[in-house]
Amino acid sequence: MSEEQKTTPRDFIRQIVAADVAAGKNGGRVHTRFPPEPNAYLHIGHAKSISLNFGVAAEFGGRCNLRFDDTNPEKEEVEYINAIKGDIRWLGYDWEDREYYASDYFAQLYEWAEYLINQGKAYVDDLSAEEISEYRGRAIHDGDKIITPPGKDSPYRNRSVEENLDLFRRMRACEFPDGAKTLRAKIDMRHPNLNMRDPVMYRIMHASHPRTGDKWCIYPTYDWAHGQSDAIEGITHSLCTLEFEVHRPLYDWFLDNLPVPHRPRQIEFSRLNLTYTVLSKRKLLQLVEKGHVAGWDDPRMPTIAGLRRRGYTPEAIRDLCARVGVTKAEGIVEYELLEYCLRQDLNKRALRRMAVLHPLRVVIDNYPDGQTEELDAINNPEDEAAGTRKVPFSKVLYIERDDFMETPVPKFYRLAPGREVRLRYAYFIKCTDVVKDETGEIVEIHATYDPATRGGDAPDGRKVKATLHWVSVAHAISAEVRLYDRLFKVKNPLQVEVGHDWLDNLNPDSVKILTECKLEPSLADVQPGDRFQFERLGYFCVDPASTRGHVVFNRTATLRDTWAKIRGRQTAAHG
RNA sequence: UAGGGCGUAGCCAAGCGGUAAGGCAACGGCCUUUGGAGCCGUGAUCGGAGGUUCGAAUCCUCCCGCCCUAACCA
Numbered sequence: 001m002s003e004e005q006k007t008t009p010r011d012f013i014r015q016i017v018a019a020d021v022a023a024g025k026n027g028g029r030v031h032t033r034f035p036p037e038p039n040a041y042l043h044i045g046h047a048k049s050i051s052l053n054f055g056v057a058a059e060f061g062g063r064c065n066l067r068f069d070d071t072n073p074e075k076e077e078v079e080y081i082n083a084i085k086g087d088i089r090w091l092g093y094d095w096e097d098r099e100y101y102a103s104d105y106f107a108q109l110y111e112w113a114e115y116l117i118n119q120g121k122a123y124v125d126d127l128s129a130e131e132i133s134e135y136r137g138r139a140i141h142d143g144d145k146i147i148t149p150p151g152k153d154s155p156y157r158n159r160s161v162e163e164n165l166d167l168f169r170r171m172r173a174c175e176f177p178d179g180a181k182t183l184r185a186k187i188d189m190r191h192p193n194l195n196m197r198d199p200v201m202y203r204i205m206h207a208s209h210p211r212t213g214d215k216w217c218i219y220p221t222y223d224w225a226h227g228q229s230d231a232i233e234g235i236t237h238s239l240c241t242l243e244f245e246v247h248r249p250l251y252d253w254f255l256d257n258l259p260v261p262h263r264p265r266q267i268e269f270s271r272l273n274l275t276y277t278v279l280s281k282r283k284l285l286q287l288v289e290k291g292h293v294a295g296w297d298d299p300r301m302p303t304i305a306g307l308r309r310r311g312y313t314p315e316a317i318r319d320l321c322a323r324v325g326v327t328k329a330e331g332i333v334e335y336e337l338l339e340y341c342l343r344q345d346l347n348k349r350a351l352r353r354m355a356v357l358h359p360l361r362v363v364i365d366n367y368p369d370g371q372t373e374e375l376d377a378i379n380n381p382e383d384e385a386a387g388t389r390k391v392p393f394s395k396v397l398y399i400e401r402d403d404f405m406e407t408p409v410p411k412f413y414r415l416a417p418g419r420e421v422r423l424r425y426a427y428f429i430k431c432t433d434v435v436k437d438e439t440g441e442i443v444e445i446h447a448t449y450d451p452a453t454r455g456g457d458a459p460d461g462r463k464v465k466a467t468l469h470w471v472s473v474a475h476a477i478s479a480e481v482r483l484y485d486r487l488f489k490v491k492n493p494l495q496v497e498v499g500h501d502w503l504d505n506l507n508p509d510s511v512k513i514l515t516e517c518k519l520e521p522s523l524a525d526v527q528p529g530d531r532f533q534f535e536r537l538g539y540f541c542v543d544p545a546s547t548r549g550h551v552v553f554n555r556t557a558t559l560r561d562t563w564a565k566i567r568g569r570q571t572a573a574h575g
Numbered sequence: 576u577a578g579g580g581c582g583u584a585g586c587c588a589a590g591c592g593g594u595a596a597g598g599c600a601a602c603g604g605c606c607u608u609u610g611g612a613g614c615c616g617u618g619a620u621c622g623g624a625g626g627u628u629c630g631a632a633u634c635c636u637c638c639c640g641c642c643c644u645a646a647c648c649a
Contacts, residue, residue, distance in 0.1 A: 011588095035649090036649095037648085037649050039648085039649080069649065071648095071649080072648065072649075074648095075648075075649090125647095128647090129646070129647050132646090132647070133645080133646075133647095136645070137577090137645075138645060139576070139577085139644095139645055140576085141576095142576095145576070146576045146577090147576055147577090148576045148577040148578085148645075149576095149577095150577090178647090179647065181647095182647050184647095191578090192577055192578045192579090193577090193578050193579070193644080194577080194578075194644060194645045195578090195579095195644070195645085196578095197645090200646085200647045201647095202647085203647035204647080205647085219647095221646095221647070221648085221649090222648070222649045223649095226649085242580070242581090242642080242643065243642095243643055243644075243649090244643095244644095244649085245579060245580060245643070245644090246578070246579050246580085246643065246644045246645095247644080248579090249578095249579090268580085270580095270581085270642095275586085281649090282648095323587075323588090323598060323599080324587055324588080324598095325587070325588055325589085327581095327587090327588075328580070328581065329581055329582070329587090329588085330580095330581065330582095330641085330642060330643095331586070331587065331588095332586075332587090333586070333587060333599090334585085334586050334587080334599065334600070336586085336599065336600060337586080337587075337598085337599050337600085340598090340599060340600090341599095343611085343612090347611075347612060348612095352609075378608095381608095381609080381611095381612075382612070382613095411610090413610080414610090422608060423608095424608060424609070425608070426608095455608085456608045457608070464608090465610090466610075467607095467608050467609065467610090468609095469609075533609085533611085535609050535611080536609045536610085536611070537609090537611095538611095559609075559610095559611050559612090560610090560611065560612090561610075561611085562610050562611090563610045564610090565610095566610085
């Protein structure tokens with residue numbers, strides 16, 4: 001454990017684990033698990049759980065299992081299993097050979113179910129789902145009042161052990177249709193905690209399971225499977241999100257009433273929420289299925305796959321998880337924090353390159369025709385070891401349209417008629433003329449350069465207020481750049497007015513595709529996944545669809561842009 | 576409504592009876608061949624009201640607000 005970890009205040013879960021270890025519980029052993037249901041791709045909320053579970057295990061010299069909670073064959077698919085594994089590995093975590101499935105325990109769970117029946121603590125019920133809900137004392141809405149009835153026993157609650165055993169075995173033998181019967185724990189139909197009112201343990205589902213095939217037609221519910229799976233694997237601390245807090249008495253009840261080999265402890269923490277996005281598998285699935293995004297790995301998706309394609313690094317995601325902490329308080333973390341983590345990481349690592357997204361031609365009138373110079377450019381000012389590269393300079397260049405204003409507004413100190421600026425690593429240039437087409441649009445700038453400023457420094461000590469990035473027209477390569485913005489236009493997309501849908505909050509401008517971008521030639525041989533900082537613009541990542549002939553970059557995040565902020569204020573002030 | 580939780584600055588979050596850490600954001604300034612990065616500075620009496628105590632964000636009581644469960648989903 002590093003010095004930093006020793007002095008950093010630990011979250012409540014680590015405090016509990018530390019106390020348990022100190023007290024010698026579980027023989028001082030720490031064993032956690034990450035238990036995804038393979039019914040969707042992992043998102044950044046899962047990353048919080050992954051970093052917690054694997055992190056706690058690592059910090060206490062323990063282990064963390066990967067366990068797929070595959071108890072519902074109607075929703076689960078192999079594609080998700082593979083995607084989930086890939087995502088966890090990409091995040092940098094390793095479950096070694098401990099890849100488990102709740103379905104590995106179906107036989108044991110079945111055996112324990114018969115055990116409970118024999119103990120008179122479980123029974124087969126013939127009530128329908130609707131009836132069970134009613135008997136349990138479903139909340140009744142009476143105007144603005146809500147009444148909670150006590151719940152009453154099912155007429156099948158007192159069947160004999162023999163009858164229950166016979167019926168349950170016939171359930172397993174697939175003698176009954178879906179929904180005809182369930183196996184229920186016999187606890188207390190008047191219990192104040194609804195989860196304790198004879199919860200369903202098994203339901204009949206004639207569905208083929210991705211792993212067990214058609215071996216079973218009864219499947220355990222989450223409540224019946226989870227704690228026992230934890231017990232079987234020797235999990236010491238079963239960390240889950242807050243919504244399972246009310247299930248804990250049931251989690252404990254099953255373990256208390258079964259001859260389990262080990263006694264795990266469930267601890268709940270609040271899930272991660274991020275502004276301008278949704279973090280619910282159901283909602284994300286909807287976005288994918290309804291075509292609002294191009295797939296689970298669409299760079300606008302908060303999925304691990306989406307963030308990866310967008311250019312986010314595992315380090316940035318892990319840093320975010322570390323920074324947000326672990327508590328029981330629910331809240332929404334600002335997206336800006338994730339961007340900060342990304343910039344922190346990439347600022348130190350990403351190679352700098354020059355790219356012009358919205359090209360504007362500049363002709364240096366006093367520069368020799370046909371001459372080319374190879375100028376030295378620093379690859380990363382934050383990392384001397386990254387070295388330098390050569391960038392070709394010539395008479396005709398591209399600069400960013402936004403870097404020129406014919407009639408500059410206050411605080412704009414980039415290029416304008418008569419004004420001198422620096423071209424990064426090249427020369428000082430002064431704008432001498434503006435060429436427009438018949439519609440009045442600026443199509444070309446003319447300028448003169450000062451040969452004495454080669455490299456970007458003026459020997460006479462004169463200063464310029466701006467440094468622009470540029471690309472030589474003759475040497476530029478063309479590329480497609482996809483500018484991504486937030487997927488939703490409001491901080492909390494799920495907060496909707498009556499008559500509106502959360503999908504109404506989608507940001508119609510969440511992606512802008514630019515096809516005429518010009519890059520410095522060193523970018524010709526990039527590989528999918530490569531990340532760069534385009535100077536003065538932001539961080540960009542090569543898309544998997546990119547090829548040598550058709551380079552495609554995704555914008556991960558912009559650089560912090562104080563000029564944009566000033567502009568925002570100016571336009572806001574002037575309407 | 577019942578049961579279970581949560582409530583410390585715009586956001587996240589330390590604090591565990593001794594007199595409010597830190598980070599992000601924001602706003603100033605310095606520096607700068609990225610209006611980037613970096614550096615410096617600026618903000619809270621702790622949901623509310625009582626009480627216990629020499630002393631409370633930390634203990635007690637009541638109140639308020641928000642969230643979860645009320646699927647044969649997890």
